[in-house]
Every structure is written in C-alpha cells, then in structure tokens.
Amino acid sequence: MKFSLISLLKEGLTGNRGWPRQWRDPAPKAAYDVVIVGGGGHGLATAYYLAKEHGIRNVAVLEKGWLGGGNTGRNTTVVRSNYLWEESERLYEHAMKLWETLSDDLNYNVMYSPRGVLMLAHSIHDVQVGKRHVHANRLAGIDNEWLSREEVLDFCPILNPATDIRYPIAGGALQRRGGTARHDAVAWGYARGADRFGVDIIQNCEVKGIIRDASGKVIGVETTRGYIGAGKVGVVAAGHTSVVMGMAGVRMPLESYPLQALVSEPIKPIMPCVLMSNAIHAYMSQSDKGELVIGAGTDQYVSYSQTGGLQIAQATIEAICELFPMTRRLRMLRNWGGIVDVTPDRSPIIGKTPVEGLYVNCGWGTGGFKATPGSGHVFAATIAKGEPHPIAAPFTLERFTTGRLIDEAAAAAVAH
Amino acid sequence: MLLILCPYCQSRRAELEFRNVGAAHISRPSDPQTTTDAQWGEFLYQRDNPKGRIAERWLHIHGCGRYFNAIRDTISDVFVTTYKSGEPPPAMPSEAKP
Ligand SMILES: Cc1cc2nc3c(=O)[nH]c(=O)nc-3n(C[C@H](O)[C@H](O)[C@H](O)COP(=O)(O)OP(=O)(O)OC[C@H]3O[C@@H](n4cnc5c(N)ncnc54)[C@H](O)[C@@H]3O)c2cc1C
C-alpha cells in the first residue's frame, strides 16, 4: 500500500484499522543470490539498493534480533557531512544528497530535518581547527560556515554566554543542511522498500557460521533457522563484525566499545539545531517529542555489554549543564548503550575481503547513522559488480596493510 | 564503573584510577628490515576483539603508575584475573580441564 494524502485521510476517518503489514515475515528459502548479515539501517539499505538499482532481488537480510534493534535504533540521529578528508567528504556527502530525497524515494517519511549542526569552538586552537574544516568543506562544495561568538549565541540562545567558565564559547562551524532523521523510520522505510522488491527480511535468525567450499569461496551461512545457501554474503553487523568475520577466519582491524546516549523528559522547543562540542565531549538536540537527546562517550575498554559505565554518562551531563545552564533541573528519562565497531583511523571499511564472495561494510563506529543511505548505496554496487564503487574504493580493508589510512579526526571519539 | 585489582598495589580500586591501553601480549616486530607490510599491519591494527575473554593492558595512572595485564569477560565485564607485566597469561580454569 502506498502512503498518500488520500490513504492517510481515509485511514484517519476509519480509525486507522486498515493499514496492512509493512513487510512480509517469510521463512528462509534454501538459497539466495545475496545474503546480508545484519538488519540494521546499513544492511537494509544495501538490500534495497541491490534490488532497486542492480536488479538483484533474490536477496535475504538475516537479523539475529529485531529490525533496527542494534545501533540503528540506539543512536542520536545526527546527520551531517562536514568531514575533513576528500574521501570522507565524498562518502558522507553522497549520503547527505540521498537523505534530501529519501522520504520521496521510499514513500516513507524518514523525518529528515535539516535544522543545522553547530560545532562549538572553545579556544584559539578550536577556532583554527574549525575554520580549517570550514575551508576544506567549502573547497569540496559542501556547505559549512563560520560563526563568530556573537553569531553562535544569537543562533542558539540557550548556550552559556559566560566567559569565566572552563570552556567559554569562542565561535562555531555551522552546517545548515545537517540535522537529524528518525532512526526507526529509516530501518522501517528501507525494510518496506526492499520487501516490495521481493527481498526476504528474516528476523530472529542469527548467523552462526560462514560456510566455504574447497576453493575457499563462500557458499552459504549456518543460522539458528538452518543452513541458507548464498552466492555472495555481505556482513553488515556493526559491533559484532569481528565475531561474524571470525566465522570465515578473517581478522579485522576493529575494537568494539559501548557508546551511550540519554534523553530528558519532554519540554517545549528550546533549541533550533543540533549542538555539539568536541572539546567537552557532549552534544545535544531536541526530538519532535520535546526530549533533549544527549550523546555521551565510549567506555575505554572493549566490551559487548551494551550498557556502559555510569561515570561516562555523568561526565556528559556535567558538560551539558555547563554548556546549557537551563538544563540543570531537568530529569533524565532513559539512558542506554550500543556497541560500536571502531577502526584505527575512525573511517569505515566497505568492500571485498580475502575470502571470495564475502563482502564487509563496518567500522562506522560512533558515527555511521548519518551515512546509512550512502553506505547501503555504494555497498550494494560493490556487491553487485564485485568491484568497489568509486566512492567506496578508498575505504578498503587493504588500507591497514598499505598504510593508506583515512585519519578522520572529524569522526573522533564522541562527535557525530 | 569497573573495580580493578592492581597486582602491584594489591588493592581493588575504581576504574577512574586506571587507563585501558588495549590488547595485551602483542609484541613489536623485532627486525623492521625483514618485517613485511602484512606483519606490520597485523601488529599495528588487527585485533582479536573477542566476545568473551580478552587479555588486555591497564595502566594504574593515578596510583602506582605501572602497567599490568588482565583477563576480563567482555560480555559481563567481570575480571577473571589481573597479573603483572612480563608474566605469561595464567591458564584459565576452563582451559585447565583434565
Ligand atoms: C548511543 C549511540 C549514539 C550514536 N549517535 C550517532 C549519531 O548521532 N549520528 C551518527 O551518524 N551515528 C551515530 N551512532 C552510530 C550509528 O548508530 C552506527 O554507526 C550505525 O547505526 C550502524 O548501522 P548498522 O546498520 O551498521 O548497525 P546496526 O543497526 O547495529 O545493525 C547491525 C545488525 O547486525 C545484527 N547482527 C549482529 N550479529 C549478527 C549475526 N551473527 N547474525 C545476524 N544478525 C547479526 C545486529 O543485531 C544488528 O541489528 C551512534 C551509536 C550509538 C550506539
């Protein structure tokens, strides 16, 4: 069923009882041309573009839990493309362009909201780095502009204007096309879109083994719902990528860390944009429900615990209270964690692996939600053609042997 | 927050006193001339990243200032043991089956 003004009106007047299932719940077939491991946004987008742009429709997405139950449903939804290096600029801007038309393309409202992402500077060094970023982005044709201290306070008046604090505001870089999108809607929209092309979305199906023939080529996967044959396998398992790739004997340059976020009780609109400060490791935006959405940092150790230490959230709250004094008496409603897969250079890995027929898309770490459409798009092309998409080409696994890293400080640690 | 037993101080202290410094028992290639790119890549970047027991290094930065090793379960975050640098990883109960 297509969503339209007419269908909305009709359902609205008849108690919303006529909406059908948005995607099927099929039993796995014996074999598929392509099996995608991981039903997060990136995996679902990959399946969607495989079907839509490459005509490969005999595809299954296998998800061990429920759709978007991984980092896709746990992130703070910040979308931006103001990365530093040309390779990253191309990749994240490719995604940004797709965000702009995604709701139309999917006929599903992903609530992309280009409300602006403002990255604060607190010192002369921050100002220099921030301006360098602005210049680099503009040379690449990506919007980013420098705001003076006064302009920053004007743009987001709830910021602390004091100059006698540890991190006073010195200016900021504003990407106006940056903003947020609704994370669940992204997973659901891609799932629905892929399903309509015939892709089987199979939940509660954990991949337990990757099966190879005598020549080493991938021929299928062992799952909790039995063996499923596969011409090609694409692993898009975020924090669990090392575990899944280990099933094919491939070691990865990844470490998995818990990353936390929290939301406050809902209040009236108080801020016009996403605000982030790399120096004090905190960022905040306001959801449509009115909750303040606050991102914290990662724990310092490898863990799959999906919670994270309380002191990490506390440090973030302290920073938020200093940056936005008016938030001091707000209550926090929820705090949660996800497991993020971090690469040594903080850039993702998209492409082929040493195993024939096995492809991987991972290493998005603390900041891959923004890239979801672009990531799926270039990964689908890479799987379909057996050759890296030009935008994905620099992000190979081999760069950790050749040393051609894409050291993306703009993706570092906390900022999204 | 983790509670960590420093094998030098013999005291269980809050995680805030410690810095995690990554995987343990990784040795730098001793002869750069004959080390291949693949070997450098393995040493610098490839990690076990296990879901289960990990051998990792910690630095008691706000205590004795010394490095030590630990075995920890990455699902529960419970420490199995901590031991001094230079000591081999202890045989684990599960591995020590008759
Ligand atoms: C708290 C937090 C805040 C964040 N904030 C932002 C932000 O503001 N902006 C931004 O751009 N990014 C952000 N990120 C990062 C972003 O969430 C991720 O980079 C992105 O969502 C990864 O998408 P994915 O589809 O690859 O991963 P996921 O959604 O995690 O999907 C991977 C899926 O694989 C499944 N899986 C794993 N193993 C198996 C198996 N063996 N068999 C079958 N399925 C398996 C998992 O269950 C999971 O559903 C944040 C992350 C967190 C945790």
Ligand SMILES: [Zn+2]
């Ligand atoms: Zn000590």
